[in-house]
Amino acid sequence: MRPDSGTWFIVLPDCRSAHPVAEGFCNPALQLVEHASGRPWIVGRWAWDQMTVASAGRARTAIIGCCPTAAEELSTLLRGVERVADLDRIANKLSGSFHLIASVQGQSGAGTR
Numbered sequence: 001m002r003p004d005s006g007t008w009f010i011v012l013p014d015c016r017s018a019h020p021v022a023e024g025f026c027n028p029a030l031q032l033v034e035h036a037s038g039r040p041w042i043v044g045r046w047a048w049d050q051m052t053v054a055s056a057g058r059a060r061t062a063i064i065g066c067c068p069t070a071a072e073e074l075s076t077l078l079r080g081v082e083r084v085a086d087l088d089r090i091a092n093k094l095s096g097s098f099h100l101i102a103s104v105q106g107q108s109g110a111g112t113r
Helices: 018-024 071-078 085-091
Strands: 007-012 031-034 040-045 051-056 058-068 097-104 107-110
Touching: 018 040, 040 058, 051 071, 051 085, 058 071, 058 085, 071 085, 085 097, 085 107
Parallel strands: none
Antiparallel strands: 007 040, 031 040, 051 058, 058 097, 097 107
8 A cells, every 4th residue: 555545544453442442543534344243443544445354253354455356255265264373374375465454263463465
């Protein structure tokens, strides 16, 4: 993402204390993606066509950026993921330039490719 693009985001942990942080950032011009629990997960500004969100079991991931992977394919890749470190194998199967954000069993992680 180019710094001048106006694209930015924060990743919040899946805990009660994330609510006040998210509320401090939220306004009608910003987007919000929730953890599977319903708590705020990703808050920021991005083009919706530059984000893909998928879930499988207790794993949830979001890709922000250029990646030609559909949500259904990403869900398939997520099967069997039990910890954030397992997402390295998924990132290696994807093409493009993107941020990969994950929440697995309450643990969060992110990487850039």
